[in-house]
Amino acid sequence: MTTGMPSGSIDKALTVLEALAEHSRLTDIAAASGLPKSTVHRILQSLLGWGFAVADGNGGYLPGPRILTLAGRVMSRFDPAQHARAALRDLRDRTGMTVHFAIRSGDEIVYVDKIEGRRPYQMKSRVGMGVPLHTTAIGKAVLSQLTPAETAEIIDRAGLTAVTRRSITDPAVLRRQLDEAQAHGFAIDDGENDAGISCIGAPVFDHTASVMGGISISALSFEMDLDSEALAAEVISAARAVSVALGAPAADSDTEQAG
Template sequence: MEQRPSTAIDKALWVLEALAEHESVTKIATATGLPKSTIHRILQALAEHGFARPDGSGGYLPGPKILTLAGRMLTRFDPVRQASPVLARLHEQTGYTVHFAVLNGDEAVYAAKLEGRKPYQMPSRVGMSLWLHSSAIGKAMLAAMSDTEVAGIAARTGLRRRTPSTITTQAALRRCLAEVRRQGFAIDDEENEQGVRCVGAAVFDHNGHVVAGVSLSTLTHELSVDDARELGPLVADTAREVSRTLGAPMESLASHG
């Protein structure tokens, strides 16, 4: 095990984090690398403040204070604010319009937009909803879902056509999503708006569930399909970084990367 800092705060935080998955002092000791005597002392202090509670058999469980604190924090948690610095960097790197959209039932809703450094604007706005099957952000989200979930959304929405290039059958959608899963990002090739090409990737929350997406958008004459594929890994990396700010587990990001 690598050498860890030895401050009291570090040790308390390690124990608190391990308490989320382990009850016994032995398992917490294995997870943190701390002596059992130290862990006992920290757990007793956490219990005094309501962050842990004895389970009656020598182990400990998370205490009620954790739930209270988590609830208060979640009411102040703003995914757009968390994502903003990462989105701004993508915008600076590419100069294209950057979108952040959140999953809302069977559609997505734009929650943030950074306009590209071009003499034109994308036909989108914060608060606008978009179909999942016709957009890069949406297809990236669908690719992170199970086949059953995708089939349900397709049945409910009808896979309506927006442009001549829109995917309108479940068979074609399945083939597209298989490619999205393979490469880690989705491309909207004039499927949502004619003359507009986008690259999108999915964002995951602390439970590893898809909740949002990031995309780059510009006019087709500015971005060829080959260029879009080259930018795909950058968009996917940005989405993974946003996911990390939302607390997504590393194993979830790896499985979707």
């Protein structure tokens, strides 16, 4: 939503449309939009005519079917990787490390974008590759946003198979790491998915403020300081930027994390 009092007619209409997503009564929409009731009423009449609003039969208003139609058309062309690309490239440039963007798919994450780091080597990961949740920084960042019951179901279903000798196979140890990740806003992978490779990852949220995946930076373990607050802050900041680019409510995706 625009900050301050919307001035232009388009700004006012969009402000009312956003308020309509959470409120139905004219008085509440006016309060949320910061506009006079007369202005809001006039805009609502236009939205009714366009099908972007409908009367609820009780003197209020609801989002109309035209919104769903438009949203469906937009989502059919929506490419998360494309919208995240600028933030991913900036993270690579700021850290020099390989950056991954992955989305949860069932009991694993799938890489949807990868930007190689400014290093004389390349990671074996590739776009389209699926990897376990429990062995990756992105996967653990995702798990940290689920309830303990949801995580337990995933563990029961998928197991905690060791991918390297450093993979976590004890549910209690994983739970402790997830609690830390939830508290600090990022997770780590210390050679648990690819021997000799370490990662720092943070969760990415969708337009419903639900976790959908995450991003990470990766490098050879001797080059990666997993205790670096500066690196963690870079990843968290980039993950917030990606979340906002994908439609996450700014208030949720920008919630300050400890650490």
